[in-house]
Amino acid sequence: MERTFLMVKPDGVQRNLIGDIVSRFESKGYQLVGGKLMQISQELAEQHYGEHKERPFFGELVDFITSGPVFAMVWEGENVISTARLMMGATNPKESAPGTIRGDFAVTVGKNIIHGSDSPESAVREIGLFFKEEELVSYGKTINNWIN
Numbered sequence: 001m002e003r004t005f006l007m008v009k010p011d012g013v014q015r016n017l018i019g020d021i022v023s024r025f026e027s028k029g030y031q032l033v034g035g036k037l038m039q040i041s042q043e044l045a046e047q048h049y050g051e052h053k054e055r056p057f058f059g060e061l062v063d064f065i066t067s068g069p070v071f072a073m074v075w076e077g078e079n080v081i082s083t084a085r086l087m088m089g090a091t092n093p094k095e096s097a098p099g100t101i102r103g104d105f106a107v108t109v110g111k112n113i114i115h116g117s118d119s120p121e122s123a124v125r126e127i128g129l130f131f132k133e134e135e136l137v138s139y140g141k142t143i144n145n146w147i148n
């Protein structure tokens with residue numbers, strides 16, 4: 001079953017949006033298989049956002065993601081990587097549709113509430129950066145029979 005890495009960023013944690021965000025993915029029909037509140041180190045932030053290290057906003061991005069606790073999660077389900085990105089909305093909240101997480105809660109690109117893996121390769125890499133195998137719990141639920 002497909003898995004993705006999602007993370008409520010420091011702005012989302014400070015604004016008490018963890019519950020709403022978790023609820024959206026639960027209601028959709030995805031399953032939470034790992035989750036923790038944590039403070040990201042400078043080193044982990046630079047690894048996580050390594051693809052952006054030459055971009056002008058890299059310093060700000062690392063400062064922001066390390067500025068307070070984040071809620072890191074792994075979610076499982078059919079097509080969860082790309083569907084979670086749709087549920088998050090466009091990177092820039094000026095373009096993200098109402099009904100999406102960024103469309104409903106964010107105003108500027110630098111504080112856009114949530115991160116989600118953008119491909120199967122990113123998902124594997126990011127899950128490995130943030131979670132140990134034993135922190136992930138796969139389990140059956142009879143309700144899935146009504147969804148898949």
Ligand code: RTP
Binds near residue numbers: 052110
């Ligand atoms: P994320 O990685 O955080 O899930 O966001 P994303 O895939 O939608 O966007 P990405 O291109 O990976 O950019 C990572 C984060 O960098 C910040 N950003 N700032 N100032 C700017 O022009 C700018 N562009 C991107 C955003 O916070 C974005 O989420």
Ligand code: MG
Binds near residue numbers: 116118
């Ligand atoms: Mg990205």
